[in-house]
Amino acid sequence: xxxxxxxxxxxxxxxxxxxxxxxxxxxxxxxxxxxxxxxxxxxxxxxxxxxxxxxxxxxxxxxxxxxxxxxxxxxxxxxxxxxxxxxxxxxxxxxxxxxxxxxxxxxxxxxxxxxxxxxxxxxxxxxxxxxxxxxxxxxxxxxxxxxxxxxxxxxxxxxxxxxxxxxxxxxxxxxxxxxxxxxxxxxxxxxxxxxxxxxxxxxxxxxxxxxxxxxxxxxxxxxxxxxxxxxxxxxxxxxxxxxxxxxxxxxxxxxxxxxxxxxxxxxxxxxxxxxxxxxxxxxxxxxxxxxxxxxxxxxxxxxxxxxxxxxxxxxxxxxxxxxxxxxxxxxxxxxxxxxxxxxxxxxxxxxxxxxxxxxxxxxxxxxxxxxxxxxxxxxxxxxxxxxxxxxxxxxxxxxxxxxxxxxxxxxxx
Amino acid sequence: xxxxxxxxxxxxxxxxxxxxxxxxxxxxxxxxxxxxxxxxxxxxxxxxxxxxxxxxxxxxxxxxxxxxxxxxxxxxxxxxxxxxxxxxxxxxxxxxxxxxxxxxxxxxxxxxxxxxxxxxxxxxxxxxxxxxxxxxxxxxxxxxxxxxxxxxxxxxxxxxxxxxxxxxxxxxxxxxxxxxxxxxxxxxxxxx
Numbered sequence: 001x002x003x004x005x006x007x008x009x010x011x012x013x014x015x016x017x018x019x020x021x022x023x024x025x026x027x028x029x030x031x032x033x034x035x036x037x038x039x040x041x042x043x044x045x046x047x048x049x050x051x052x053x054x055x056x057x058x059x060x061x062x063x064x065x066x067x068x069x070x071x072x073x074x075x076x077x078x079x080x081x082x083x084x085x086x087x088x089x090x091x092x093x094x095x096x097x098x099x100x101x102x103x104x105x106x107x108x109x110x111x112x113x114x115x116x117x118x119x120x121x122x123x124x125x126x127x128x129x130x131x132x133x134x135x136x137x138x139x140x141x142x143x144x145x146x147x148x149x150x151x152x153x154x155x156x157x158x159x160x161x162x163x164x165x166x167x168x169x170x171x172x173x174x175x176x177x178x179x180x181x182x183x184x185x186x187x188x189x190x191x192x193x194x195x196x197x198x199x200x201x202x203x204x205x206x207x208x209x210x211x212x213x214x215x216x217x218x219x220x221x222x223x224x225x226x227x228x229x230x231x232x233x234x235x236x237x238x239x240x241x242x243x244x245x246x247x248x249x250x251x252x253x254x255x256x257x258x259x260x261x262x263x264x265x266x267x268x269x270x271x272x273x274x275x276x277x278x279x280x281x282x283x284x285x286x287x288x289x290x291x292x293x294x295x296x297x298x299x300x301x302x303x304x305x306x307x308x309x310x311x312x313x314x315x316x317x318x319x320x321x322x323x324x325x326x327x328x329x330x331x332x333x334x335x336x337x338x339x340x341x342x343x344x345x346x347x348x349x350x351x352x353x354x355x356x357x358x359x360x361x362x363x364x365x366x367x368x369x370x371x372x373x374x375x376x377x378x379x380x381x382x383x384x385x386x387x388x389x390x391x392x393x394x395x396x397x398x399x400x401x402x403x404x405x406x407x408x409x410x411x412x413x
Numbered sequence: 414x415x416x417x418x419x420x421x422x423x424x425x426x427x428x429x430x431x432x433x434x435x436x437x438x439x440x441x442x443x444x445x446x447x448x449x450x451x452x453x454x455x456x457x458x459x460x461x462x463x464x465x466x467x468x469x470x471x472x473x474x475x476x477x478x479x480x481x482x483x484x485x486x487x488x489x490x491x492x493x494x495x496x497x498x499x500x501x502x503x504x505x506x507x508x509x510x511x512x513x514x515x516x517x518x519x520x521x522x523x524x525x526x527x528x529x530x531x532x533x534x535x536x537x538x539x540x541x542x543x544x545x546x547x548x549x550x551x552x553x554x555x556x557x558x559x560x561x562x563x564x565x566x567x568x569x570x571x572x573x574x575x576x577x578x579x580x581x582x583x584x585x586x587x588x589x590x591x592x593x594x595x596x597x598x599x600x601x602x603x604x605x
Contacts, residue, residue, distance in 0.1 A: 183580035185544050199548075205533075205575035206548060227552050227576045230545045243549065245574065249556070250549035271549040287546060294546060317546045331543050338543070360543040379587070405544070 012154075012171030012383065012396045012403070014051050023056040024141050027083040030060075031103070032068035032090035037123055041091065041101060044130035048148040048170060049137060052370075053392030058083040070104035070113050078108045085114075085141060089133075098122055103133050105140055114140045127172065145367040151409040152363075152372065153187040153196055154383060157402040164198055166213055169408075171396060177216060187407040188231045188240075190257070196407070197221060197231035197240060208242055210257065221259050232275045232284075233257075241265070241275035241284055252286055252299075266299060266306070276328070278321045285309065285319035285328050296330055310343065312350060318360065322388070324368040329353075329388075331360050340373050342388060353390045363408045364388075372396070372406040480527035480602075487523070488602055494519040500558050502596045504539070507553045509561050517558055518565050520600050525566030531603035532567075534558050536576040537583075539592035544578055551576030554598045 026049065034040035049055040058081050060066065067073040068090040078086045089103030104116040115136050119129050128149065135146030150169045155162060164178035164187055178184060182201040189196055190210075197210045206229045211218035222228040226245030233240050237257065244253050247264065250271045254263045266272050270289040277284055284299045296310040296319045310316040315333035322328060327344040337356030343349065358376040365371070368388060375384045381402040385394035396403070488495045500513045509517060524530050536551030555574035562572060584591035 183577075185578075185580060201577060201580060205535075205573075206577075225573055227548060227574075229548045229576075243545070245552050245556075245576075250552050271546075271553065273549045274543075274545045318543045333542070336541075338541070358541075 011174050012167060012398045014171055014385070015395050015397060016051060016053050017393045017395050023054055024084055025056045025058045025082050026085040026087065026137075026141075027058040027060045027078050027081065027108075028087045029063075029066055029068070029089075031088075031101070032066075033093075034091050036091070036093070037099075037126065039123070039126050041103075041126055041130045041133065042087070042089065044127060044170075045087065045134045045137070048131060048134035048146075051170065051394065052138065053387065053394070054138075054142060069102075070106060070116060073104075073106055075106065075108045075111055083108050085137075087133075087137060094120065099126075101126075101129055101133075105137050127168070131168070131170075144369055145411060147365045147367050147370065147408075147411070149412050150366060151193065153189065153407040153409065154403055155184050155187065155405040156398070156400040157183075157381075157404070158400055164196070166196070166409075171398075177211060177213060178218075185405055186230060187405055188233055189407055189409045190233050191235055191237040191410055192413060193410045195257075197233065199229045199231070208240075210259075219259065221257075222255055222262075224262075230273050230275060232277055234277050235279055235281040241277065241286075243273040243275070252284070265301070274318050276320045279323050279325045285321050287317040287319060296328070310350075311348075316341075318362065320362055320364055322364055322368045323366050326368070329362045329364055329371055331362065340371060340386065342371075351390060353386045353388070354384070359384075361405050363406050365408050366411045372408055374404045374406060480523075480530040484523065484527050484530070485602075485604070488605070495523055498600045500554075500598045500600075501593065502554050502598070504592070504596065505550075507550075507557045509557055514561070516600075517561050521562040521565035521567045523602075524562065524568070524571045528568070528571075530571060532572050533601045533603075534572060534574045535599045535601060536574065536578075537581065537595055537597045537599070538579045539595045540579045540582065540587070541592070542579065544580070547578035548576045548580075549578075551578045551598075554596075558598045558600070 028042050028046045031042045034042060046057060050057060063077050067088050073086055073088055086106045086108055087103060092100045094100055098120050101119045101121060105114045107114050121129050131148040134148040138146035147169055151166055152169055153164060153166050155164055160181055162180045162184045163176040164184050165174050165176055167174040180200060180202050185199045187196050187198040195210050195212055197208060199206050199208055206227045207223045208221040208228045208231050209218050210221045222242050222244060224244050224246040228244055230243040231240050239254050239256055242253055242255055243250050250273045252266045252272045252275050254265055268288060268290045272286055272288045274287045275284045282301060286297055287294055288297050293314045294317050295308060296316050298307045298309050313332050313334055316330055318331040319328045327342060329342050332339050332341045338358050338360055339352050339356040340354040340359050340362050341350050341352045359373055361374040362371050370385055370387055372383060372385050375382055381404040383396035383403050383406050487493045490496055494516060497516045500509055524532060534555040536555030538547040538551045555576055559572045559574045582595045584594045
């Protein structure tokens with residue numbers, strides 16, 4: 001059943017279970033007037049930054065009066081409390097019912113203003129506005145794009161019921177966009193975030209659909225004889241790489257986003273699957289057993305040249321090219337444990353990021369800094385996060401029986 | 414109609430859990446084979462669970478296979494080897510073991526004797542491994558059964574192979590006996 005964005009019951013909450021080596025001490029002063037509304041801004045900004053694992057909250061308690069504008073901040077007061085950065089802001093109701101939200105970010109060490117922005121929004125937009133402010137702060141202080149305004153998709157299973165859920169990156173606002181009594185898997189966001197491709201077994205075989213996240217309207221992408229699975233969007237959003245068995249074996253094809261123009265890309269006697277485009281769109285990473293054991297390969301699309309990428313370990317699958325173009329995240333089986341790992345193209349260095357035992361389905365945030373993946377906790381599937389340097393670890397807690405198949409959406413445009 | 418199919422399917426799945434290695438036959442929805450050609454952009458919206466698009470379901474429909482009533486009855490007769498549908502595999506293996514060749518041969522001969530008949534072979538894996546790679550592994554198991562059936566008299570057009578990977582385990586346990594039960598290909602005849 002295709003749902004028109006029904007609110008989902010199971011909201012994820014994200015807990016930090018391991019922190020970065022160094023964190024930025026930051027004071028976030030409650031915004032002037034924000035207690036006028038049920039949902040303030042500064043609390044959401046602080047929660048976003050805290051969840052990233054890269055920031056440490058410094059209390060502003062005792063600084064009277066509380067500053068709300070950059071020019072009122074006495075940076076010495078904050079330095080004395082150990083803060084390297086200070087955020088102040090205000091909220092002011094406008095006659096038309098909208099609200100003017102202002103904030104400023106100050107560097108307490110260099111004594112400079114790093115950012116100041118004004119947004120005019122309605123109360124239902126407060127949460128999104130807070131995420132935008134957190135994105136600005138994150139980018140100014142770490143040099144990387146913030147991903148607090150992105151969305152994630154994942155699959156839940158409750159008894160025999162499967163749902164494809166879309167939620168904000170902090171787990172709030174979960175909406176079920178597909179519900180089915182048969183398994184759903186492999187959700188993949190289009191690069192513009194407007195559509196999600198996924199695999200459904202509702203037709204008693206794997207069939208790939210593409211569905212609008214806004215309207216719920218969906219279309220068959222690939223329903224050929226045999227199995228149809230592992231959709232991956234090209235960076236321009238015009239085509240997808242898919243795994244089809246229509247010509248025998250599991251083989252990778254390109255298909256237009258409207259389901260036309262099927263073109264076989266590879267030809268091997270064994271399994272080729274789990275394609276992932278590199279960010280320039282010129283190559284595909286994929287898993288294959290062509291060499292005997294499952295390993296990761298890279299296909300240069302223009303030439304058809306195939307290069308083996310993984311050599312250590314007897315079982316390396318599920319490659320995902322990192323958006324920064326520097327390497328790929330994948331799943332390694334070692335001694336019966338399935339772990340998330342990252343490999344750098346230049347050095348070929350592999351770093352294991354998670355302990356297993358059944359970690360799978362890694363999906364990389366658009367800033368390449370955080371990876372969300374599926375793990376097992378007891379008998380139940382949960383989602384977890386790990387930073388690409390392995391230091392920050394998060395657990396995404398859900399009341400649903402089973403959560404799996406996370407997919408990180410693109411940066412909003 | 415669709416509700417009935419889902420309900421019947423769930424009963425079949427439950428029955429499959431209770432008796433290892435016995436018939437675990439999910440009914441085939443013949444209508445899945447009608448509808449639109451693949452990838453032509455059939456669009457639906459709203460609230461239906463009906464399968465959309467798809468030239469698959471059962472190959473070579475309509476009618477879902479033209480076996481005689483007597484022949485079809487043999488498929489259901491518990492004393493007939495044709496009532497056996499599950500082929501089990503070893504861990505990370507895709508070869509049909511000798512002990513299952515008689516079952517595969519019986520179904521191949523059935524398809525040979527009933528050229529209008531059609532079957533789907535559904536490959537499955539245990540829960541170890543990633544979801545998509547397991548779809549490919551299950552496919553390899555289904556293909557192994559099909560290839561043997563082709564050698565034994567069935568024809569290409571009669572058999573579609575699909576994979577459920579680890580998505581539809583017959584047993585949910587996290588132990589070797591559950592895993593062994595799930596490393597399996599099932600033969601499902603059209604109309605079932």
